[in-house]
Each structure stands twice: as C-alpha cells, then as structure tokens.
Amino acid sequence: MVEHVIDASNLRKTYDGVEALRGLDLEVPAGSISALVGCNGAGKTTLIKILMGMTRPASGSARIFGRDATSARESVEIRRRIGFASEEHELYDAMSVDEMLRFTAPFFPRWRSDLQQRYLRKFELPLQRKVKALSRGMRTKLALLLALSRGADLLILDEPTAGLDPAIAEEVLQALVSHVSSEELTVFFSSNQIAEVEQVADRVSLIHRGRAAVAGAIDDLRERYCRIQLVFDDVAPDVTFRAPGVARMHRHGRVLEVLSSNGSAALLDEVRALNPRATEVRPVSLKEIFLECVAVEE
Amino acid sequence: MLWYKSWLETRWRFFIGVALLLCSAWMTVFSYPYVLKLMPLVPDVEGELGRQIRDAVELTRTFGGFVWSEWFRQNHSQLITLFAILLGTAGFLSRSGGASFTLSLPVSRQRLVAVRASAGLAELFVLALVPSLVFPLLAPAVGQTYGVGAAIVHSVCVFVASAVFHNLSLLLSTMFGDAWRPLLIAIVVAIALSVVERLLHVSGVGVFRVMSAESYFRHGELPWAGLLASGAVAAALYYAAVANLARRDF
Numbered sequence: 001m002v003e004h005v006i007d008a009s010n011l012r013k014t015y016d017g018v019e020a021l022r023g024l025d026l027e028v029p030a031g032s033i034s035a036l037v038g039c040n041g042a043g044k045t046t047l048i049k050i051l052m053g054m055t056r057p058a059s060g061s062a063r064i065f066g067r068d069a070t071s072a073r074e075s076v077e078i079r080r081r082i083g084f085a086s087e088e089h090e091l092y093d094a095m096s097v098d099e100m101l102r103f104t105a106p107f108f109p110r111w112r113s114d115l116q117q118r119y120l121r122k123f124e125l126p127l128q129r130k131v132k133a134l135s136r137g138m139r140t141k142l143a144l145l146l147a148l149s150r151g152a153d154l155l156i157l158d159e160p161t162a163g164l165d166p167a168i169a170e171e172v173l174q175a176l177v178s179h180v181s182s183e184e185l186t187v188f189f190s191s192n193q194i195a196e197v198e199q200v201a202d203r204v205s206l207i208h209r210g211r212a213a214v215a216g217a218i219d220d221l222r223e224r225y226c227r228i229q230l231v232f233d234d235v236a237p238d239v240t241f242r243a244p245g246v247a248r249m250h251r252h253g254r255v256l257e258v259l260s261s262n263g264s265a266a267l268l269d270e271v272r273a274l275n276p277r278a279t280e281v282r283p284v285s286l287k288e289i290f291l292e293c294v295a296v297e298e
Numbered sequence: 299m300l301w302y303k304s305w306l307e308t309r310w311r312f313f314i315g316v317a318l319l320l321c322s323a324w325m326t327v328f329s330y331p332y333v334l335k336l337m338p339l340v341p342d343v344e345g346e347l348g349r350q351i352r353d354a355v356e357l358t359r360t361f362g363g364f365v366w367s368e369w370f371r372q373n374h375s376q377l378i379t380l381f382a383i384l385l386g387t388a389g390f391l392s393r394s395g396g397a398s399f400t401l402s403l404p405v406s407r408q409r410l411v412a413v414r415a416s417a418g419l420a421e422l423f424v425l426a427l428v429p430s431l432v433f434p435l436l437a438p439a440v441g442q443t444y445g446v447g448a449a450i451v452h453s454v455c456v457f458v459a460s461a462v463f464h465n466l467s468l469l470l471s472t473m474f475g476d477a478w479r480p481l482l483i484a485i486v487v488a489i490a491l492s493v494v495e496r497l498l499h500v501s502g503v504g505v506f507r508v509m510s511a512e513s514y515f516r517h518g519e520l521p522w523a524g525l526l527a528s529g530a531v532a533a534a535l536y537y538a539a540v541a542n543l544a545r546r547d548f
Contacts, residue, residue, distance in 0.1 A: 054401045054548040072406065072544065080404040092396040094306050103299045107403050143399075 005030045005154050005186045006051065011060035013046050013210075020046040021057065022210035028188050028203070033180060035201035036190040037290060043210040044190040045087055048158045051188075052084060064154065080108065083152035087159045087190075089143040093132035097125050097142055101149075110151030115179075119145040122175065137168035144172060148179050157189035161196060173200055194287040206290050213293035214261075218286060225284045226264050230256040230276040237274060243267045248292045259284065259292050300405065304417035308385050312421045315381035319429035322373045327436045330364055361442035362515075365433050370452045371510040374429065378509075381425055382460040383484040385418040386467030387477050390543055401548055411540045415468055422464055426457035452511050455521065459509035459528045463488055465535035472542040503527045 006028035013021040021043045028034045038044050049055040050062050053075030062069040064078045091100060105111040120127070123141035134142065140160065147155060160176070161169035173196055180187055191197050197204055198218065205215040214221065225247070230236065236256035245262025256276075260267050264281045271279060284292075340355055342348065357363035390397065390410070400410065430453045433444040463484060470480030495504040508524035 049548060052398075052402055054398065056547060076404050076406050079402060082402070084402040086398040086402070088398070090396045090398045092303065092306075092399065095303075099306075103303060104403075106299050107405065146399075 003030065004028060006034075006062075006064050006188060008047070008051070008062040009060055011047065011050060011062060012058045013043075013050065013055065014058055015046075019210055021050075021060075023060070024207065024210060025212050026205055026215070028186060030186055031184070032203045033187040033201045034189075034203040034205065035197040036188065036205050036207060037192065037194065037197055038190075038207040039192060039294065042207050044192075044207065045158055046210075047207075048156060048190060051156060052082070053079065081153045083147035083150040083155040083185075085140075085143040085147045085157045085160060087162055089136075089139045091131045091139065091143060091146075093130070096128050096130050097134070098127040100131060100142065100146065101127075104146050105149070108150045108152075112149050112151045115151075116145065116149040119148060119175070136163055137165070140164055140168070140172060141175075144175065148175075153185055155185055155187045155189075157187070159190050159192070161191070161193065169196070176200060194285075194290060198286055204286065206293050208294050214289060221286065221289060222283060224261055224263055225289050226260050227282045227284050227288070228258045228260060228264055228267055228271065229278075229280045229282065230258070230271060230274065231278040232256070232274075233277050239274065241267060241270050243270055259288075300410065300413040301417055303400075304414050307389065308418060308421060311381065311384045312425070315377070315384070315421075315425045316428065319374065319377055319381075319425055320432060322377060323369060323429040323432035324436065326365065326369050326373065327433060327440060329368075330361060330440050330442065333358055333364065361437060361440075361444060362448070365444060366452075366510075366512075366515045369430070369433070370456065370515070371512070374426075374456060375506060375509045378422070378425055378456055378460045379463050379488050380485070382422050382464040383467045383481060383488065385421050385425075386415075386464035386471070386484070387480045388414050388418075388468055388471035389477055390414075390471050392475060392477065397548060407543045408540050411468070411472070411536075411543050415465065415536055415539070418464055418468065419461060422460060423457050426460065427453040430456075448514075451514055451520065455511035455514065455525065456509050458525050458532070459505045461532040462505050462528050462535065465532045465539065469535050469539040469542065472539045472546065505531075 004027045006026060008024060008026040011021045011024040012019070024043065024047060026036075026047070036044050036047065046055065050057050051064060051069050053069060053072065056070055065081060067074040067078050069075055069078055092103070095103060101116060105113075105116070119141075123138075123145060125138060125142055125145065131139065131142070144157075144160065147157065161172055164172065176187070177200055189201075201218060203215075203217050204221065206213045224245075232254045234254065236251045236254055238251065239256075241258070243262070243266035245260045246258060246267070247261045248259040250257040258267060268279070268281070337355060337358060340351060343351055354367060357367040427450070430449040431446070434446045434449055437444040466487060467480045467484040470483055474480055492506055494500070495506050500507060503524045505524075505528055508521050508528050511521060513519045513521045
C-alpha cells in the first residue's frame, strides 16, 4: 500500500541558468485533494512536468504510485493511471471534439464511457466542432472531460481555471468537486487562486522560488497559524521569542505583530512577560499565510 | 490511434502531393508527341550546352529515355524531395499540435517518433510509386509502352533516397518548436546536396543519383551502394530523431 501517491524529494531543475526548482519536497497522500500554490514562476508547472515525465530534474527524486517518475519506462506506466490537463489546455487543434474523444479513449484501459457521456451533456460540448474553434472555456471543459474520463487514480491539473471568467471557473470547479465526491481518486492541482484552493482542496503546498514554503492539511494550517497582536504603552520592544514557530514579526510604533505557525499558547506565555497593554490573537487565512511566506522569502 | 493523428496531420500535404505528382506524370506522358514534333527544330549548338542538348535529344528518341530524363531525373526527384520534407515535418514540440497532451498519454517517446515516421514514410512510398504507374497505364494512349517493372524499380529508388530528406526533417522537428525552420533547413540542405552532386560529379552514392537510378536506366544495374548508403543515412537520421526527442525537456 503506497501511503503517498506523490513523493518528491529535493527536486532541482535549472533552465538556462535560472533555478526553477531549488530542492523542492512534496508529499501527496492517497485520497487527498492537494493544491500547489505559488506565484507565477514559482516552479509549479516545472514540478508538474517532472511528475508527468515531460521534463527531467537535475537532481532529486520523484515517485508516483511508488514508481520512479523520472524513468522514461516507468513514466509510461504511471501515465496510464493519471488524468492530466495542462495549463494551456493543449489539445489537437485539427481534431473535432468527437475525434479527440475517439483518439484518447483507446489509450486508457479503464476509460469511463459513462463519465464521458455525463460530462458531454453537462458541459454541452459540440461534438463536431474543431478544437481550434472552441472558446477558451469550452477548451478547458474538453480538457477536463478528457482527464476525468480516463478512469485515473490520480488527477493532475495545471492551473485548471487559468484565464477563465468567474462563471466558467466556478462551473469547472463544481464539476471537479462533484467528480471527486463520487469517485475514489487523488487530485493534485496547481493554482495561484487562493480562494479556489480553499473551496476545493483539503491539503496545500505553498511554494515560492522553487521551494516548498509551507505544506499541510488546510484545516491544520488554519489551526496552527495565528496572528498575535500586542499593543504597548510605549514603542514596541525589539524582542526575540524562544518559543518555536515564529514565522514573521512586524513592529509598527507601539504595535508588535507576530505570525505564529505553532499556535499561540507557547508564545503567549512569553508575551505576558513583556507586559503589553493589549493582546489579541486572530486566526489567519490561507491567503495571509501565503503572503507572509512569500514576504519572508523576499 | 497515433496513426490516426499522424494521418490527420499529414493528409493534406499527402493529397496535394498525390494530385501534383499525378498531374505532372500525366503531362509528361501527353507532352511526348509534341516533343517529338519539335525535335527537328533543335538547333546545333557548340560546346557544353550543345552536348547537353544533344544528350537530351538522344534520350527523347525513345519513350523510356524521355520518361527517365523528364520524370525520374527531374520532375519526380524534385517534387518528391519537397513532399518528403513536408511529410517529415512533424511538429512534435508545437503547442497547437498538443505536445503536452501527447506527452501525457501512456506512450513512449520512441513510439511517438516511430509511428510518425512510419506514417510519413508510408505516404512517401505512395507518392513514389503511384504517380510512376501512370506511365505503364497511359503510355498506350500516345502509342508507346512502358514496363511496370521499370516503374516499380525506379519508384523504389526514389523512395529510398527521398526517405533521407523525410527523416532529416523529422530530426529537425525534434529540435525546433515551429514548422518553418525544419522545412527551410531541410530544403536548403536538399538544394545544397543537389548542387554539390552536380559540381563534384558525385557517382553512384549521391542521393539524387540514387533517386534518378541512372545506372538502372542506362545499364540495367540497381545502384546498390547508393541504396544502402541512403538507407543507412535515413536510418541514422531516424535514430537521431528518436534519441533527441527522448532526451528533450518539454
């Protein structure tokens, strides 16, 4: 039994002297909906390309279903069990929707004709229209249909809603959520839309400049991360806390703000010794965690 | 299904090639009576040009000589070189060709190249053979005959030699993301080879010499050395394309 469907360790990749991945670690547990969040150029697409066998890492390891994703031979077997949609939803422009379906299905022994029919109806895709004549939204839906119908154990989606208007993005996300609730599979998708990650995912890996900054279950992160605001009578002291998990500190005049990644209890014990006039502990959103992590790296 | 994709990608180039080559072969056959009528009007010219004119006139005295001179040595060789290059241009790396979708399929890169190359070469074989069969079929319409065997032998020589250009553009398609650079580079290479062969009077192993199968026409001997050399070069280019695609990052 493979505990982690995806297990990447210390991945490095350089393009023309620019480090796209700088020792990235990633674990995606079986059955999870994991999001990979990062700014443009953070290394999300590079990681996905490595997992899909499209690009080889300079060093490090990437395993999917316990197999080596960087081995050309094993990658073929891995891809048999993966549903994939690329960021640009690259499909064959010269084919019609119907031809794309008839082309793709035979490659996947577990192709789900029932799902194909269901999503054809749901997305109202015109079977005879050429792919190059489809709108971006239609193209995204077709790419998603082709990924979902593969009968895959793992779904890898690179920015599935990129460039879509909010209505179509919502429709795509709803289809994804509904699919995951009715099928047993693991989903790994990249995004730079925190709101959609919170809507869909149960785990998240925040990556910045080719490294994992934060990773874990979203509920767990929300529980662990908090912002402690201390207001002093005079200028806030320049202190160093001994308690673990101080992710970030800001001093503005009489206010000292601490972002903790390890709850508030240990920090509050230390804080009391500073005699602040007021202490406030606030939960933080995923977006705040992401922005703080990015800011730390910057 | 990869065959189907390859067919969709190349079918128009193939159909245009078949149509053009058939028209060219048909015109060659039906121009023969007019060429015969014009032969007495050919002027007597001194020097190298005069020698070439006399050689062409001599060849034209027989239908077989005319077909070889006009078709196998010129029109067919030139057109099939162009279409070999067009059919070999594959767009492995092109986004509009769905490169990342193809790479997400459970198929090895070796198989991708193999299927694309096989489909292109099969079409190239049709382009080499079918238009040449026009001669045995239509020769009686102008009061002449042409052997099916000769047409097939010439077609095989044309196919083997043009496979070099097909596989060259296949290799170039694994190196460049657009369709134009493989096309233009392969055409420049073909023109350069043609000029070099003419200037240096390259004998039997020259790719255009093999394509024209002059030794077979003049002496009934197949250009074995040239066929083997062309086959070996085509195979080397194919393996280079496989190796290059296999090592590439997308």
